[in-house]
Amino acid sequence: MRFATSLLAFAIALMPAVLKAQTPAPAAATPPAPPMVLSTTAFADGDDIPVRFSQAAPGAAPGEGTSPALTWTNVPAGTRSFVLHMHDVDVARNRGTETQVHWLVWNIPADATSLGEGLPRGAQLPNGAYQVSATGPVYRGPGAQATGPKHHYVFELYALDRVVEVVPSEDAFATRRRVMEEIQGHVLGKAVYTGLFRRPQ
Numbered sequence: 545m546r547f548a549t550s551l552l553a554f555a556i557a558l559m560p561a562v563l564k565a566q567t568p569a570p571a572a573a574t575p576p577a578p579p580m581v582l583s584t585t586a587f588a589d590g591d592d593i594p595v596r597f598s599q600a601a602p603g604a605a606p607g608e609g610t611s612p613a614l615t616w617t618n619v620p621a622g623t624r625s626f627v628l629h630m631h632d633v634d635v636a637r638n639r640g641t642e643t644q645v646h647w648l649v650w651n652i653p654a655d656a657t658s659l660g661e662g663l664p665r666g667a668q669l670p671n672g673a674y675q676v677s678a679t680g681p682v683y684r685g686p687g688a689q690a691t692g693p694k695h696h697y698v699f700e701l702y703a704l705d706r707v708v709e710v711v712p713s714e715d716a717f718a719t720r721r722r723v724m725e726e727i728q729g730h731v732l733g734k735a736v737y738t739g740l741f742r743r744p745q
Contacts, residue, residue: 577621579618581735583617584614593697593739598687599686609686614658616657622705622732625707626656629699631643634695635695645717645720649673665682674712686741690745700734708727
């Protein structure tokens with residue numbers, strides 16, 4: 545009897561170890577997807593934008609310029625389109641919080657990973673995307689005056705889970721407001737790149 549009791553106590557003491565050995569190890573957590581990255585070979589992030597991509601470039605039409613080539617990687621799964629927003633964050637338009645629209649490109653195809661240098665003027669680009677700026681349906685290069693501080697020109701790329709149902713109007717600021725309203729709740733990822741500029745003395 546005493547032996548049976550001891551054997552039972554031993555079995556009970558051993559049971560947690562047996563159960564632990566039989567319990568499968570938890571599956572390894574899926575690592576988070578890497579963030580989307582926007583880049584250009586035209587200038588380093590946070591550095592000066594070369595004159596050739598500005599309104600001050602020789603031969604540039606007033607308020608225009610040559611757009612830099614842009615590329616992006618690590619596109620989020622489920623992306624259906626992209627929006628590119630370039631704006632001068634040092635401008636307070638109409639004494640408010642609205643910034644200057646230098647380039648807004650939306651409905652960039654989901655399979656795109658770049659925009660080439662020197663995209664043409666026109667409301668719709670060859671890849672089907674729409675574009676607008678304060679100048680018109682064209683890239684508006686940086687143009688901060690030589691007598692003031694350098695301005696910060698921010699390029700923002702948004703990956704969306706939808707196509708934006710907005711067509712450009714003559715008012716670039718109203719168009720931007722509509723596009724930004726449409727993308728609320730549909731942003732899968734965002735990447736930012738910044739350049740500085742002021743006109744040569």
